[in-house]
Amino acid sequence: MMNEIISSTNITVHPTEESRIHEVDFNNLVFGKKFSDHMFEMKFSEGVWQEPVIKPFGTFEVTPASNVLHYGQAVFEGMKAFYVDENTVNIYRPETHHERFNHSCRRMCIPETSYETFIDALETLIRLDHQWVPKKNGTALYIRPFIFASDNLLAARSSDKFTYQIITSPVGAYYAEGFNPVSLTTPEKYVRAVVGGTGNVKTAGNYAASFLPAQKAKEKGFTQVLWLDAKEQKYIEEVGTMNIHFLIGDTLITPGLNGSILPGVTRRSVIALAKEWGYNVEERKISIDEVFEAYEDGSLKEVFGSGTAAVVSPVGLIEHNGKTIELDREKPGEFAQKCFDEITDIQYGRKEDQFGWVHPVSI
Ligand code: COI
Numbered sequence: 001m002m003n004e005i006i007s008s009t010n011i012t013v014h015p016t017e018e019s020r021i022h023e024v025d026f027n028n029l030v031f032g033k034k035f036s037d038h039m040f041e042m043k044f045s046e047g048v049w050q051e052p053v054i055k056p057f058g059t060f061e062v063t064p065a066s067n068v069l070h071y072g073q074a075v076f077e078g079m080k081a082f083y084v085d086e087n088t089v090n091i092y093r094p095e096t097h098h099e100r101f102n103h104s105c106r107r108m109c110i111p112e113t114s115y116e117t118f119i120d121a122l123e124t125l126i127r128l129d130h131q132w133v134p135k136k137n138g139t140a141l142y143i144r145p146f147i148f149a150s151d152n153l154l155a156a157r158s159s160d161k162f163t164y165q166i167i168t169s170p171v172g173a174y175y176a177e178g179f180n181p182v183s184l185t186t187p188e189k190y191v192r193a194v195v196g197g198t199g200n201v202k203t204a205g206n207y208a209a210s211f212l213p214a215q216k217a218k219e220k221g222f223t224q225v226l227w228l229d230a231k232e233q234k235y236i237e238e239v240g241t242m243n244i245h246f247l248i249g250d251t252l253i254t255p256g257l258n259g260s261i262l263p264g265v266t267r268r269s270v271i272a273l274a275k276e277w278g279y280n281v282e283e284r285k286i287s288i289d290e291v292f293e294a295y296e297d298g299s300l301k302e303v304f305g306s307g308t309a310a311v312v313s314p315v316g317l318i319e320h321n322g323k324t325i326e327l328d329r330e331k332p333g334e335f336a337q338k339c340f341d342e343i344t345d346i347q348y349g350r351k352e353d354q355f356g357w358v359h360p361v362s363i
Contacts, residue, residue, distance in 0.1 A: 009052065009120040011040070015128065016056035026134050029172035031309065032142065036129040036168040040121040043150075044111050044162035052117055054124055057167060067149035067159040074204040075104035076146035078308040079265075081126055081168075081361070083135045084349035089126050090358040091143070092308075092347050094119055096265050101145060103263075104201035109158040110147050118145070121166055123361050130363040134170045137348070138178075142171040142309070148204075174241070174309040175223060179340065181316025181329050182223035182305070184239060186288065187213040191230035192237060192260070199237075199260035214240050224305075226318060228288060230260065235285045242305030242313060243267035247335050248294045249301070251280040258285070266306040270339050272355060277338075288320050295325045302333035312340040 007013065016037045024034050035057045042052040068074050079097045082090045095115065102112040122143065126133065133141040145166040149159030175182055190213040193199020198206055210225065217225045217240075224240040236255050238244055243264040246253045252274040257263050274281045294300035303315040303325075314336045316329035327333070332340065345351035346358060 007054075007120050007124040009117050011052040011054055011117075011120060011124055013124065013128070014053065014055040019131075021131055024132070024170060026136070026139075026170065029134060029139055029170055031171045031174050032169050034169060036125070036132040036141070036170070038125055038128050039168075040125060040145075040164075040166035042113075042117070042164045044164070045160070049111065049113065049117075049164070052121065054121070054128065062150065063152040065152045065154050067151045067153065068204075070154065071149070071156055072203070072205040072208070073108055073110065073149035073159055074146065075101065075108050075110055076144060076202055076204065077101045077104075078202075079143045079145075080140040080171075080308055080347070081122075081133060081143060082140050082347045082349070082358075083133045084360070087362055088349065089130060089133050089141070089361045089363055090347060090349055091122055091126070091361060092359075093265050093269070093357050094122060094359050096268065097145075100202065100263060100265065104203060105147065107198060107201045108203050110149070110162055113147070113164060119359070125166060125168055126361045127363055129168060132168065132170050133363075134172075137344075139170065139172050140347075142169045144169070171309075174307075174311075175313060179311075179313070179332060181314040181327070181332065183221070183317035183319070183329075184224050184226040184315055185217050185220060185222040185319040186226050186228055186321070187217070190225075191233070192225075192227040194230040195259040197260060200257065200262060202262065210240055222317075222319065226288075226320070229258075234287050234289070236288055236291065237261050238264075239305045239315075242307035242310050244303065244305050244315070245270055246286060246291060246294070246300065247302040247333070249299045251282055252335075253282045253284065253286050255286055256283040264307055266308055266311065266343065269343055269355075269357065270306045270312070273339055273342055291318070292320070292323060292325065300325070300327070302335050303327060304333070304336035304339070306339075311343060312336050
């Protein structure tokens, strides 16, 4: 019963009077379109985070002079929770996500938050909205924690006031292709991030800046952009909403975290699994030329992306300066399939979690 929900860090819970769950078609989940009944909120003012609340999901007022609307001082996370059985929902790697959340806060001059409140907020939200966690294989409850600057001041400096919210949404596959191979192209004149900039944190502006190149890639018939480094336009960094991996011979090569690449949580899982399975694993610079050479000499076996929203996403085609790499465009490669199976088996509680990645919540 809703009134009995207890939160260990004293989050005040205002339950909704009427659930909107009947609006959701659980057989046709579109990524990020429907939001669960409740949301978490905590405000920062007078130099401290104030009392946290959970309340019905809904719109709220923002002053037109709000810093975030003009200067984009905002960070977010993307994570998922999975239906295991009628008693349990698994949150995937909440500690790792929270570490990255705070890492993003530090870069963006936003006050950090405690893991205690974060995990309590997630557990309380999941217990309240457990019926929103979709049950079908391939679906999940997407969790979006975010913080934005909410000062009523046009000065271009860090805000003194912030709003921290967490919303959740039942989701299916991120790409229209599902788990089928996607196609990538390198942008002709755009870059995503430079070392020393904000590419290695999850801040709103990084995504806004990628929309035009992504749109242009779509117009040319590609699913996403494959970003190269900003300085030499030579080394591969990441894909629009994922990190990228190359299986060359028996070596898994992943672009190293050079300061402009987002340290993906699923990226970390893929690397840990590859090591566990005895592959050679290299996190290092990899040039687009090296990938084309491996393709030409036959050693490029697979290319795939990894990310929370996309999980593991095989790449079937890469276009760069008029040349193309064409891999299997119909189905995922063996290695990508194995990673996808292992990660999702752990997430849904079908396989033992030897890495301690899942945080079970009893519902
Ligand atoms: C995620 O994978 O969770 C992301 O944050 C990507 C998002 C922009 C859809």
